[in-house]
Amino acid sequence: MTKVIQIKDIANYDGQEVTVRGWVYNRTGKGRLQFILLRDGSGQAQCVAFKKEMTPDEFEIARGLSQESSVIITGTVRADERAPGYPGGYEIGIQQLQLVQQADDYPITPKDHGTEYLMNHRHLWVRSNRQWAILRIRATIIKAMRDWLDDQGFLLVDTPIITPAAGEETTPVFDVDYFGETAYLAQTGQLYNEANIMAFGKVYCFGPTFRAEKSKTRRHLIEFWMLEPEIAFCSLEELMDIEEGLVSAGVEQVLAKHQQELAIIERDVNKLEAITAPFARISYDDAVARLQARHAELDDPQQRAELAIELGEDFGSPHETALAEMFDKPVFVYHYPTAVKAFYMTPVAGRPEVCRSVDLLAPEGYGEIIGGSERIHDLDLLARNIDAMGLGREAYEWYLELRRFGTVPHAGFGIGIERTVAWICGLNHVRETIPYARLLNRKYP
RNA sequence: UCCGUAGUAGCUCAAUUGGCAGAGCAAUCGGCUGUUAACCGAUCGGUUCUUGGUUCAAGUCCAAGCUACGGAGCCA
Structure with a gap:
């Protein structure tokens, strides 16, 4: 033998x-x-x-x-x-x-196939070179980012998938029959992270999250994986330090371990080698000014319509792409309008119309890969916001209690694994970054 | 939900002005001692997405529907 x-x-x-x-x-x-x-x-x-x-x-x-x-x-x-x-x-x-x-008539030949056909045979498609390479890189990105957090003193603390209330008020959620009561699939572990930091200081959760949005784009999944760090006594500036350290660690490990896989998927490695800390940090106001300047240079009426923006409006996908194109690394955009962000984000002192939020936009048109903020730690302000959103006090009572027993300034963010993998691999759709994608019109296989 | 594109052999795609349904690959059989998505010869392969309509004649034109893809909104 x-x-x-x-x-x-x-x-x-x-x-x-x-x-x-x-x-x-x-x-x-x-x-x-x-x-x-x-x-x-x-x-x-x-x-x-x-x-x-x-x-x-x-x-x-x-x-x-x-x-x-x-x-x-x-x-x-x-x-x-x-x-x-x-x-x-x-x-x-x-x-x-x-x-x-002896296999009988394997459906995926070494020739071209269409997307629908390949997705219908995803259970077999994962055997193909390109998918093999992508999913191996995905595993390394997850491991590299988790290792980096562990080395920085973060503790993995798991958060529930079935929750009594919607995590964020803006997006539709999936209902679950919980012995006759309605529960929801988690959209985020953040609220639980905020409880956990009061026990462990720096924590992260990692797991699947669910959004019942009817989004049908190359950036959206119904079920996607998110890594969410949360840190006690943390400012927005310190949060950005953590984010750029985390992202550059992920890129660094992919470059160190996966030259072979990057060659299989024909990724331009030079663009990845440029991804080192620090990343540019621009304010929302500055971003709007840059977009308006770009808008003024355009002639095409359709492009002009897509890129039009006024202060106070949220960015659409074309805005994010245009902003990211101005940099060859990810770029931070901070202090978004309070009105377009979640209820738990801290208003900027003296300028309550904007808040202590920061998004990280990936280069090459991949859009937002991270969203984060300083969380409101003041009990009265948080309670007012919850009431104003009509969220219902009962489900959030425990969350408010965190502000009653030793509240501290804190901050956190969530990084979308699939968007990050799509960017690092240079893919044109997130469906290839997860073994079995859940899309608006697909839950098979 | 809105806008756009598409649906023909197992797969990827052709089919001229409305006039016989085609090719490559796969599969099957045969040949070949250095192939890289091998090559050569042969064979097999069809509800042209569905329903209805126009016409001597519909893959092609008209109507409705279904499905997929791309984009927008929303988000990570």
């Missing part, structure tokens, strides 16, 4: 006999010579079948292998510059081949 190896480690076994187990990604042949590109989840390696080096029965199996058939192959590793794969450069000369199952 030879050693079973992972293909990613193949370079360590040059000249040795090994066993690999996996699936046929592709096969080409020239009569008595067959090339089997085998993937095992960790990588891909070319396995070469010569008729004279195998039993006749096993060679016939090799000659007839279909795409995604599962096999166990034993053979000798040898370096060969012609060998494709990941990492590539090594191939396996097959001595024994065991067929686990």
